[in-house]
Amino acid sequence: MPDPTRTLTLANGLHLTLRHAPRLKRAAAALRVHAGSHDAPVKWPGLAHFLEHLFFLGNARFPLENGLMRYVQALGGQVNASTRERTTDFFFEVPPAAFAGGLERLCQMLAEPDLSIEHQRREREVIHAEFIAWSRNPQAQKQFTLLQSVSARHPLGGFHAGNRHTLALQDPAFQQALKGFHQRFYHAGQITLSLCGPQTLDQLEQLGRQFAQVFAPGKRAAQMLPPALTRTHTGLVFTHESLPEGAYHALELLIACLSDSRAGTWLDALRQRGWLQGFEAELLYAFAGQMLWHIDLKLVEHACSEQARDLLHGWFSFIRQADPAQLNAEFSLLQQNQERNASALELARRDSAGQPFAALDAQGLVALRAILEDLPHCERGQWQLPAPDPLLLADSPHTQARPLPAGLSVSDLLPEARQYAAVYLRWQVPAPLHQPLYDVLDRALHPLKERCRRASLQLQFSSAGECWQLRCSGQPAAVVRAVECALAHLISPDDWTLPTEQEPALIPIRALLKQLPDALLGPTRMPKPGAMLDQQTLDDAWRQSHWHGLAVGFDAATLQSLGAVLHACPGQAGAPAAVPRWHGRRWHHAQVPGTEHALLLFCPVPADQHACGRLLAQLLQGPVYQRLRVELQLGYAVFSTFRQLEGVGGLLFGVQSPHATQAEILNHLQTLLRQGVNLDPAARQALAEQFDEMAMANADVAEWAWQTHLATQTDGLPALRRSILMTQQADLDDLSGALLNAQSNWLCLANAPAPDGAWH
Structure with missing residues (x-):
């Protein structure tokens, strides 16, 4: 059953959306201000982003030590904000009992900020540090280059992050512009506030009315229309003009089709040729009928990029000619899975953006047709739409009853009613080829990871010390099916070539976090020179390995299905090894x-x-x-x-x-x-x-x-x-x-x- 929702406009002009989701254990608020970096004065790049930062430094009612950031963190919740081209979003998630306190702080800090020069001086240095990190980040610079591919007159090609030089605090004109931007856009008429949680709709409405009244009344200010984008499809960057309403949702469906790597799709065609390393499609910009999106396609060195692009255009043509009802049916299943697995924060953010988890309506199908008509196409490739993915099915797999393996422990911490389960499997593999074998297996799992991601499952395979770990979580029945597929790939991988692609560079602190488990467990044994990677080597490694695992959140029937699947688990079942110990610093x-x-x-x-x-x-x-x-x-x-x-x-x-x-x-x-x-x-x-x-x-x-x-x-x-x-x-x-x-x-x-x- 879909969640009950309610929308209303308050007397001061604020648009309020409410969602009652009784399955949730947390409550979330997402507040969208319909103004962003492109609405700030051109003379002061970064002003909108700077203002977003200043809000979190507290005000007279809630100073920094009692402000939203500290309040939410003390409760183990989530809080953040984001300044985009035409919108600014603020959002948090906390236990329901603390929701009123968070909502009051959020509304107060935006309606009555402390814009003192002391706060500004302090936060400008933080903005400048972000700018330095941004300027050194290859991924950020790549995206900036993509945005500059549009018309030189369009603000997308400009600089909007802000730094020490563009935020001229000493200039009275800057101070006037900062206060003017807040007065023009941070009033009720510019705001959509979305509340989501296990509370009733009436309770959520009462909270919204109580705390949103702090915003000054107003009407929605018109945002200046941008100049035209460059109407070219350069490489894998796609631009659109004058799209009808529903275009964002329609693009979601198209990206769902593009990201499908099962047999008969264009990603499968690339993989069959041995060309595919990675794929990601991303919306870069959408406003007033304009849309800019990009396909980040990573191919091996020997791949023919021109043929890969032709295959993409052929897939576009196939999608144009496909039955929209069939496309929409699978998209509906995907959206239902995403909604069932979404957190309170994810639901609130979707609601504040006006992007519910749903199949395309009539207007969305019109928008999909407009996008497809606007894309390059050719008659290339042999295509077919895959059947609905079994990972989207909610019923338990039919398996023969067998006792649970000795290595599997079962936790009852998560009640069955949560409809969320997780399986952890951990192998100790003391093999000299531990890391190269892991690389092969991780590569073999990539297609399944893509399927799981589309089906709102989380599938992770990691290595630390001499241990390999598989984790799968999501809807219980889908978890069992995904684990069964994963074990088959781990026992007998389809491809024995080592990955050659390099992962995207992380900022230093994130790269350190990724290495922390290895540092805790210690290094693995190095392989002998000239050692061979083959099925026999893997079989030997599995024979030497010991495994144990944990199942959380399964009912009796699904747990029985999981037990049957785990009888194929390689290695010898056992108990957890002793936790790592070291002495000294x-x-x-x-x-x-x-x-x-x-x-x-x-x-x-x-x-x-x-x-x-x-x-x-x-x-x-x-x-x-x-x-x-x-x-x-x-x-x-x-x-x-x-x-x-x-x-x-x-x-x-x-x-x-x-x-x-x-x-x-x-x-x-x-x-x-x-x-x-x-x-x-x-x-x-x-x-x-x-x-x-x-x-x-x-x-x-x-x-x-x-x-x-x-x-x-x-x-x-x-x-x-x-x-x-x-x-x-x-x-x-x-x-x-x-x-x-x-x-x-x-x-x-x-x-x-x-x-x-x-x-x-």
Whole structure:
């Protein structure tokens, strides 16, 4: 059944959309202001983005330490904002009981911001740090180049991020423009506010009416129409003019067709030729009937790009001639799966953008025809529309009843009513060809990963130390089908060629996060020179391997189907291995792209002190952000949290800075740890309330169950809540002191060598 929804316009002109989704455990708000970077004065590039940042620095009603960012983070929620060309979005997600407090802070900070010059000076440096990182990021520069392919008169080709030089704080004209932009666009008539959660529609409406009245009344201001885009399809960049309403939704259907890599599709044709490395289609811009989108097609070096483009045009022609009802039927299944799996935040953001999860209506089909008529086409290739994907089916697979394998544990943390399940399978593979074999298997899983992504499933295959791990989550029946397919590929891959493509470069701090599990578990054995990769080698590796796993969220019938599938699991079933241990302080110098200084500090906490460690991490979040991000302005990438990795729990700090060295960052973190924290009973209570199945996202519940399984911990969520509530100031002081002890087992992962001899 679709979620009940309601739309209304308040007396002040604000457009309110409401969605009651009783299956959700969190509530979310998404507020869209119909104004963006292209609506700001041309003289002041970055003004709209700058204003978005200033809102989060607090105001008289809710200063920074009690503002939306701190409020949501303290509750373990999500909060962010985004400035696009013609819109600016603000959004957050929290437990339902805290929703009113978040909504009040969101509306207050936008309606009555503090635009003091002190706030502006501080945040301009953050904007400039973002600009430096953006200018050095190859992916960002590639997208900027794509945007510049349009007409020189169109604002898409301009610079809108802002930096120290374009944000002229000392100029009275800039200050007037900043305040004028806020007055013109941040009133009720420019705003769509979407609320989504398990609350009733009446409860959501009451909250919307109560807090949205802070916005000044007004009518929607007309946004200046842009000049024409260049009407050419250069390479794989496509532009459209004068499209009818529903074009964005129609493009979603077209991209769903383009991203299908099953037999008979154009991606399958590329893969059969051995040409395909990767595919992604992205909408770059849409406003007033204009649309700009791009296909990022990665081909192997020997591929013929001209023939690949001809095949694409042939696929366009085939889609033009296909039965729209058949296209729309599969698209409807895809949309239904996305809606069932969407979080409160995803639903609220779709509603605020006017893009519901649904099949195309009559207007959308007209828009699809207009887009297809506008695309290049030719008669090339032999095509067919694949049958509906079994991964989209909701019924349990029919399998012969068999007992669950000895290596599989079952958690009852997620009730069946959630309709969300997760399977974790982990192999210890002590083979000298561990990494090359992993690369082959990961490549073999790529087509299945693409299918899973289309079906709103999450399929991940990862490697850390001598372990391989498969994780699949989503609708329970679909998870069983996906795991069955994945095991078949892992046992006997179709393709034995090693991948040659390079993954997109990550910013340094993200690259370090990706390497952290390997750093925790230690390096794998190097292969012998000249070793062969073949089926026999893989079979030998599987025979030497041991596996264990965890199933979360399955009912009895689907669990039985999963058990039957897992009897084909390679390796010997066993119990989890001991969690990794090390002594002393370790420094790993990671070779990652990027020139900015980046550092991760992981401080393990004994299992019986995890409750205290979580509270300590929670109380440190504010001081770390305030000192490093606000006062010292080290950079925009600053975080601190408690994290469980590979069964090891601990405090995790991360900083990326354009000017502070890794040694300086580490000194700042040690200083903050030495200062300690003061116990806040309200924060303790709020943290304890986060560890309730009803308050946690389904994926977080499954991950918590898996990490405690790896750590062989038997205590459940109620015990963790009790331990948090029993934590006292003395416990926090003792743990802080133990962490600062020179013998504490810290792990530092950085893109530079260790600063002195205290690390090994």
